Amino acid sequence: MKVLVPVKRVIDYNVKARVKADGSGVDLANVKMSMNPFDEIAVEEAIRLKEKGAVEEIVVVSIGVKQAQETLRTALAMGADRAILVVAADDVHTDIEPLAVAKILAKVVEEEAPKMVILGKQAIDNDMNATGQMLAALLGWGQATFASEVVVEGEAAKVTREVDGGLQTIEVKLPAIVTTDLRLNEPRYASLPNIMKAKKKPLEEKTADDYGVDVTPRLSVVKTEEPQGRSAGIKVGSVDELVAKLKEAGVV
């Protein structure tokens, strides 16, 4: 079967985001960008399914600015077979809402006919946690979100999910949407030879217009602010002093 993996280019998780002075958003100019960590896990899972013989082809797709090419090359170097870049914005600061991303992905799914789409559970920039579920709705497919284990069994997948009380296992009919949680796997690093090889793998470039999807946002940003900071308190010298402070504060 074929698997489609959408990957998003986001601020590197080690970089502390700074709000732009005009309050319009977060400053992304000259900031290190990387593949969303959950998407690395999604690519890794697709590769593992391929290594187990459950998957023949892995197609990765990214929607955003031209620079998302780099993110796609990373996925190809990890082991994906082919990439599609959908250019939908020219400025790194214009991002596309999950609903529009899901609509474009639905068109890609129509063309590519994958049996499974594996997405990250959330992108670490906007933390929406929405795209996979929205895509499942648009396609009328089943969804297995926040996966910590995926086993493909014939025409279904058995997926263990991280939920509030612990773990839940469900069986979802294929084709289906899976979104990855942190403990699904540990993504591999691309080796240098594979990075070289990835440069020759096919990368097709499209635009949002090719799919006839209106990406006009439904939400408009009123303002973006730094959160209220917390200042460091005091260091206590001993457990006794700590106990005294906590009693004083009335919390114990």
Add this chain to the structure above:
Amino acid sequence: MAVLLIAETHGADLATDATAKALSAAKAMGEVTVLVAGQGIDGAADAAAKLDGVAKVLKADDAAYAHGLAEPLADLVVSLASGYSHIVAPATASAKNVMPRVAALLDVMVISDVSAVVDADTFERPIYAGNAMQTVKSSDATKVVTVRTSTFDAAGEGGSASVETAAGAGDKGLSAWVEDKVAESDRPELTSAKIVVSGGRGVGSEADFKIIEALADKLGAAVGASRAAVDSGFAPNDWQVGQTGKVVAPELYIAAGISGAIQHLAGMKDSKIIVAINKDEEAPIFQVADYGLVADLFDAVPELTEKL
């Protein structure tokens, strides 16, 4: 403005704390009808009807909703959606699974993890692991919103709403429940506990996590963990606090052997009082701690347990 609030349930019971906190947010948007979906949920529906400020309760009792599967639940919510300007739920794992699906079926955006309601169209939410707060205004006809429960107070009791039965919306059978592995615990729930004691990689092993648990039990607290502690197998996944785990804001948060990565801080920095116990005096956790103790946690935590 009419609001449909999707109640959170644990099995057949109402998850009162999460539902009552989301209710506080929902009341700021309009008149609230609560939907309770599940199997054998008469008690849960009655409990929802008693919450202060609920105008009506809709009860959808069907095996299809027993395990919170997203597809039938989203279809149910969509079948009831007309007439409501807002569809709201607490931002729990189950609502995060269902609400974006509801939004896409209605062709509207979902607004996730809202931390404040500015007006009926305008909401504040944290982005970038809480490093920025963004206020967004929705132009959609129906607003689909999940609410960050840690920033709202729970609505009280005192209501006496009527309970009506809602017709089910069928089940296309796209997915099926297999099993739940839910740890039973007498400890308070992490997201509603007044005190949380968390351990990180510094705790070193699953066996040594017992000293964290002993302190928690002494204080009647919930136990939390950093991602590193969960990934290392010291603690179960549902204990993870942070950007991609649970968000907590207790009266007292005690972090032992946790360095204070931004992803962890995103889940606990709204706690009223933060205590950090770490042997590295440069650990970033001290920058947000009200009381920092530079010490070996293997000495300090048992001593604290004894002296409290």
